[in-house]
Amino acid sequence: MKVIVTVKRVIDYNVKVRVKADGSDVDLNNVKMAMNPFCEIAVEEAIRLKESGVATEVIAVSVGPKACQEQLRTALALGADRAIQVESDEQLESLNVAKLLAKVIEQEQPGVVILGKQAIDTDNNQTGQMLSALTGMAQGTFASKIDIQGDKALVTREVDGGLQTIELAMPIIATTDLRLNEPRYASLPNIMKAKRKPLEVKTAEELGVSIKAHTKLLSVGAPAERKAGIKVADVAELVDKLKNEAKVI
Amino acid sequence: MDLSLSQEQQLIQEMAAKFARTELEPLAQKLDQSGDRVAFLANLKKLAELGFMGLNIDAQYQGTQAGSVAFSLAITEIARACASTAVTMSVTNMVAEVIQSIASDKQKQQYLPKLCSGEYAAGAFCLTETSAGSDPSSMKTSAVLDGDSWVLKGAKQFISSAEYAGVFVVWAVTDPSAPRGKGISCFLVEQGTPGMSIAKAEQKMGQKASVTNEVLFDNCRIPADALMGELNQGFKIAVTELAGGRIGIGSLALGIGLAAMDYARNYTLERKQFGQAIAKFQGLQWMMADTYTELEAARLLLMSAADKKQRGLPFSKEASMAKLYASEKANQACYSALQLLGGYGYISEYPLERYARDVRVTSIYEGSSEIQRVIISRELLKEVS
Numbered sequence: 251m252k253v254i255v256t257v258k259r260v261i262d263y264n265v266k267v268r269v270k271a272d273g274s275d276v277d278l279n280n281v282k283m284a285m286n287p288f289c290e291i292a293v294e295e296a297i298r299l300k301e302s303g304v305a306t307e308v309i310a311v312s313v314g315p316k317a318c319q320e321q322l323r324t325a326l327a328l329g330a331d332r333a334i335q336v337e338s339d340e341q342l343e344s345l346n347v348a349k350l351l352a353k354v355i356e357q358e359q360p361g362v363v364i365l366g367k368q369a370i371d372t373d374n375n376q377t378g379q380m381l382s383a384l385t386g387m388a389q390g391t392f393a394s395k396i397d398i399q400g401d402k403a404l405v406t407r408e409v410d411g412g413l414q415t416i417e418l419a420m421p422i423i424a425t426t427d428l429r430l431n432e433p434r435y436a437s438l439p440n441i442m443k444a445k446r447k448p449l450e451v452k453t454a455e456e457l458g459v460s461i462k463a464h465t466k467l468l469s470v471g472a473p474a475e476r477k478a479g480i481k482v483a484d485v486a487e488l489v490d491k492l493k494n495e496a497k498v499i
Numbered sequence: 500m501d502l503s504l505s506q507e508q509q510l511i512q513e514m515a516a517k518f519a520r521t522e523l524e525p526l527a528q529k530l531d532q533s534g535d536r537v538a539f540l541a542n543l544k545k546l547a548e549l550g551f552m553g554l555n556i557d558a559q560y561q562g563t564q565a566g567s568v569a570f571s572l573a574i575t576e577i578a579r580a581c582a583s584t585a586v587t588m589s590v591t592n593m594v595a596e597v598i599q600s601i602a603s604d605k606q607k608q609q610y611l612p613k614l615c616s617g618e619y620a621a622g623a624f625c626l627t628e629t630s631a632g633s634d635p636s637s638m639k640t641s642a643v644l645d646g647d648s649w650v651l652k653g654a655k656q657f658i659s660s661a662e663y664a665g666v667f668v669v670w671a672v673t674d675p676s677a678p679r680g681k682g683i684s685c686f687l688v689e690q691g692t693p694g695m696s697i698a699k700a701e702q703k704m705g706q707k708a709s710v711t712n713e714v715l716f717d718n719c720r721i722p723a724d725a726l727m728g729e730l731n732q733g734f735k736i737a738v739t740e741l742a743g744g745r746i747g748i749g750s751l752a753l754g755i756g757l758a759a760m761d762y763a764r765n766y767t768l769e770r771k772q773f774g775q776a777i778a779k780f781q782g783l784q785w786m787m788a789d790t791y792t793e794l795e796a797a798r799l800l801l802m803s804a805a806d807k808k809q810r811g812l813p814f815s816k817e818a819s820m821a822k823l824y825a826s827e828k829a830n831q832a833c834y835s836a837l838q839l840l841g842g843y844g845y846i847s848e849y850p851l852e853r854y855a856r857d858v859r860v861t862s863i864y865e866g867s868s869e870i871q872r873v874i875i876s877r878e879l880l881k882e883v884s
Contacts, residue, residue, distance in 0.1 A: 264520075284513075323506055324513075435518055438550030438563040438573075441510045 251361035253305040255296040256351065257289040257325050259318040260371040273469045276371075285321045288366025291426040294433040295396060296364050297329035304398045305362065307331050311354055313347050315339045319449060326444035327436035333449040336457065344376035346461050351377070352384040353457040360421065362403070367392055367425040378425035388418035392427040502802070504572070511569045515576035518549065523580035530583060530708035531853050539708045540620050540663060542584055547617025551577070552591050556599055560611035567743070567805040571750040575798075578754025579761075582857035583708035585754060587621050589747030590659050594622030594668050597740045598687070601728035606687060610666050619665025624744075625655040625688075625714055626670050626737055632656075633870045635670070636680035636734055640716060642671035647723045649686065651694070651716040657864070661697045661712040665690055669716075674731050685733035686725050694719030705856030743808060744865050745818040749801050749825035752861035756794050756829030759836035759854040760787070766840055783839060790832045797825035816878035823871035826861035833858045 261267060261276070262284035268277045285293075299305040310325035312318040313336040322333040336350045355363060368375035382389035390396070390405025394413065397404040398420070406415045408427045436444075454461050482488045492499045504512065522545065526538055546552060554570040556562020563569075570592060578585035595614045598607060613619045631638040640653025651671055658667075667688045674682030688695060698713035728736055764787060767778035777783055804817035837844035837851040844851040862868045 320506065320509070324510060327510055435549055436510065436514055437548070438511055438514070438554065438565055438569075439558065441507055441514065442558075442563060442565055444510070445507060 251305050252307045252309060252358055253296045253299055254309050254311055254355060254358060254360040254363045255292045255325065255330065256365045257293060257310055257312045257321045258286040258366070258369045259283050259312065259314050259321045260286045260369050263287055263370055269470050269472045273471060275467065275470050283317070285324055286366050286369045288368060288426050290433040291428070291430050292364040292366050293325050293328050293330065294431045295426060298431065299362065299398065300329070309334060309358060311336070311351065313338055313342060313350050322449055323444050324436065326447045327441040328434065329440070332447055335449065335451045337451055337453050340461065342461065343464060344374045345380055345464065348377050348380035348384055349459045350454060350457055351381050353459055355385055362398065362421065363387065363423045365423070365425045367427055378423055382423045387421050387423045389423045390416060390418055391425040393424045394427050394429045396424050507565065508569050508572060511565060512572040512576060515573040519577050519580035523577065523584055527581040528850065528853065530581065534708050539583070543587060543620050544617045546588060547615065551588055552617060553595050553611065553615030554592055556595050556611055556615055560599070560607055561615040562611065567746060567808040568802060571746055571801050571805040574747050574750040575754040578751040579758040582751060582755055583706045585751045586706055586709050587660055589744065589751055590624055591622045593740060593744040593747060594624055596743055597668050597736065598727070601685070601736055606727060610687065613665055620663040621660035621665070623658050623660050623664035623667040625658050625667050627656050628654060629656050633867060635737060636683070638670060638672060638683065640671045641675070642673050642684060642686060644723065648720045649723060649725060651686070651719040651721065653716050655714045657711055658714045659709055659711055661714050662700065662710045667714065668727070670733050670737055677731060680734040682731050683733040684730050685727045685736055686721060687727050688719070688721055688725065692719055692721060705853070705859055741865060742815040742818045745822035746801060746805050746808065748861055748865045749797070749822040752826040752829035752858060753794060753797050753801060755854050755858040756832035759833045759851060760790055760794065762850060763836035763839035786835050786839065790835050793828040794832055797821070797828050800824055816875055819871040819874040822866065823868050823875065827868055829858050830862055
């Protein structure tokens, strides 16, 4: 069984995000980029499926500009067998990404597709769900446990009230939550070997997908700066302010 | 000319940075204050398992075979978080490289996989003696062949990792009648060999988690085949290998200097005096600009020396220049960074005083700054005479 795992190139989570001076977008100039943390969890899960004998091949897929090959190499260094980059220099919406991924899935016929539940740049949380709708594969989102049992899979989901376990018919699409696993470090010998693993580049045209924008980014603004607080003299004043100014009690 | 890193070098740098931030940084202060040996050794083991102990060692001996540039990058990233861990890693890599370059195939098979895999916590490099520091050729430790074994007698000073190193590379005089530096040979001694003992650990100013001891050889018998490389050619080996080690120590100094300045740079944006962030004061801006410029120059010197080594070109002068400059400028950087924090730089709650103590020895060990100048000027004059 093949496993497809998707990786997205995003701003490194340690970096302080800046907005461009004209407010048109986030400033990516000279900013350190990295693999989306939820995708790291997805890669780890895919590799564990291979190590436990459930999967025979792990294919890492990324949609993006040439630079996202860096993140694909990271996935290869972590243990993926080969990689596919779907080249695109545009800022793609979730639906476009899902359509491109659906074509890759059609070609590769994986038993399991694992995606991060969302990317930390735009926080959309849509691609996995859309991909499920487009391919007709069953979906288990916000997974904190994935248990493949032959022609079915048990996926434990993190929901508001606690944990929910659902049974899905294979093949499945899963999106990862934080507690699914703890990603490993790529060992240096594996980093050296990653160079020799195949990385294939495809285009939207080759996949027969036409990219169409349905939304337009109007402006991006930095969050409002937190204002300094005030000191109150006693409890009576605090209660008064909570009641009459903040109106929360 | 291309000054950018290859994709593998970049990935190794990122991985080292991530490991340092996640596994080493949270422990560094505690290691400095109490020296938690168990946690320290656990981290060394993890680093070995990830391939950091044999960065320049061939894959057939379980090394990473990533080259000297990757070695320099990795040491710098590890040193940003914990200098004690970085120095252990640097010395262990150097010990592995000596073995790889001169040992017999049998010796390589025997020791390199153990150093690279972490079966040995570390390797130790025993050259210095009480009266043979900057002038190692004046060493007194002797090795005499007696039947089918060598008998070692003498003492080695300032030996990093002596308490937990698995194997020691030991230099000793084998021909006392030879001219200076000509009658020295190199041996491999395993931890626990009868006749070898480890004296009390030194109390140091910094890099406290990395233990440093005197190692004593009292009629210590080692097999005849523990001789490494050619008889009486050991001094030349030591000189060559130390040049590689200097890239390691320069890179380590750079890591500490960068950690200090990165901390201070963030601090100047948060700290307000006279109604504004102190980063607004031009005096401090200039301090920052000068220091980062010097650290960048140090980085380029290190990269150039590592690149030369990796290509198999002569690199001894470049390694000394890089080590001299990086360690001196990193010392200044730590002091400037501490100054930028003012009183907070001086108290242990902030990491600056630790950086300043940890960085101090980088212009002393593996050849003091003065010795680097001797090497550099000797090479310079050789070029024209």
